[in-house]
Amino acid sequence: MRFIFGVAYFLVGVLGGVTLVQSQAASWYRIQEMFQFGAFHMYGMILSAIVVAMIGIRLLQGKRSLEGPEIRINDKARTWTRYIVGGTIFGLGWALAGACPGPTLALIGAGWPAYLVLFAGMILGTWVYGLLRDALPH
Amino acid sequence: MSAKREVKDVQEIMTQLWPWYVSGPLLGLIVPLLLWLGNKDFGISANLRHVCAMWPGKKPAFFQYDWKSQAWNLLFALGLLAGGFLAGYLYPGDPVSLNGTVLERIKSWGLDDPQALVPVKLFALGALASWKVWVYLLLGGFLIGFGARYGGGCTSGHAITGIAAWQLPSLVAVVFFFVGGLIGAWWILPGLVAWITGGAG
Numbered sequence: 001m002r003f004i005f006g007v008a009y010f011l012v013g014v015l016g017g018v019t020l021v022q023s024q025a026a027s028w029y030r031i032q033e034m035f036q037f038g039a040f041h042m043y044g045m046i047l048s049a050i051v052v053a054m055i056g057i058r059l060l061q062g063k064r065s066l067e068g069p070e071i072r073i074n075d076k077a078r079t080w081t082r083y084i085v086g087g088t089i090f091g092l093g094w095a096l097a098g099a100c101p102g103p104t105l106a107l108i109g110a111g112w113p114a115y116l117v118l119f120a121g122m123i124l125g126t127w128v129y130g131l132l133r134d135a136l137p138h
Numbered sequence: 139m140s141a142k143r144e145v146k147d148v149q150e151i152m153t154q155l156w157p158w159y160v161s162g163p164l165l166g167l168i169v170p171l172l173l174w175l176g177n178k179d180f181g182i183s184a185n186l187r188h189v190c191a192m193w194p195g196k197k198p199a200f201f202q203y204d205w206k207s208q209a210w211n212l213l214f215a216l217g218l219l220a221g222g223f224l225a226g227y228l229y230p231g232d233p234v235s236l237n238g239t240v241l242e243r244i245k246s247w248g249l250d251d252p253q254a255l256v257p258v259k260l261f262a263l264g265a266l267a268s269w270k271v272w273v274y275l276l277l278g279g280f281l282i283g284f285g286a287r288y289g290g291g292c293t294s295g296h297a298i299t300g301i302a303a304w305q306l307p308s309l310v311a312v313v314f315f316f317v318g319g320l321i322g323a324w325w326i327l328p329g330l331v332a333w334i335t336g337g338a339g
Binding site: 005006008009010011012013014016017019021022023024025026029030032035036038039040041042043046047048049050051052054055057059060065066067068069073074075076077080083084085086088089091096097098101105106107108109111112113114115117119120121122123126128129131133 | 154155160162166167168170177197223255265278282285293296305307315321323
């Protein structure tokens with residue numbers, strides 16, 4: 001990967017981090033408000049993000065990316081157990097912690113050290129999944 | 139426009155809440171930006187796997203691959219940290235103004251009015267003096283990490299990218315994110331927070 005692309009990926013991340021904080025999508029309170037159906041804010045964000053992403057994918061699909069490879073979306077495997085069970089477990093954690101992985105990183109940057117502990121828990125969970133993977137139904 | 143005026147404008151923008159119709163499209167823009175740069179998929183939780191793959195010792199087969207080939211995503215994650223620093227540390231904004239019913243409910247669990255982006259009793263440095271907060275954080279993190287890999291993605295990969303790419307598996311995953319989320323938010327979190335704060339729940 002050329003240096004300039006590394007910088008570019010970093011900067012796209014900066015855009016994401018700033019947006020997550022300024023929109024308060026990184027806020028524990030906003031996540032609780034979302035799950036308690038108290039405001040449209042989070043739903044509006046997710047829905048409008050999907051629309052923009054959808055248009056972007058439509059425009060770019062089949063074209064060549066700046067780094068070279070052709071732009072294409074790989075289909076996800078249609079084995080449903082993992083999405084149902086894994087999705088439910090993720091959702092539980094999302095509500096309990098009041099954050100998902102992106103906002104967690106932004107909040108560590110914003111100076112909330114407890115999110116480092118949350119992040120450590122995520123690494124632990126990922127590791128245990130890696131250990132149990134072959135034994136789990138997918 | 140004078141330079142001084144511009145600095146003031148930046149401060150104003152950075153201390154205000156960005157409405158959903160600005161912040162949502164900005165987040166969505168990340169998907170085509172990453173595709174356009176190098177056909178990369180927006181998926182933040184994949185980085186948790188890459189961090190595990192960095193472990194030099196014995197590790198499960200799931201983590202035996204060249205994580206350096208995914209360096210772009212780790213750089214993206216570092217960008218998220220830096221963005222959070224820029225926005226949250228340099229320009230601390232107004233406290234979160236919540237829906238009144240939600241606020242009353244949260245306060246009944248023993249939390250105070252929002253003083254910052256997140257509850258001080260759960261996430262400030264001082265909160266880490268309580269072992270209960272460690273249990274809370276590690277439990278939440280564990281479920282997120284385990285669930286995201288088992289389910290093949292998190293909010294960025296499934297809810298935004300996957301649905302935008304018409305992936306039915308992602309839609310199913312997001313529906314169950316909400317099944318788990320509603321169970322957690324309504325039946326587990328009230329008691330859990332009250333247990334930490336010593337409040338009613």
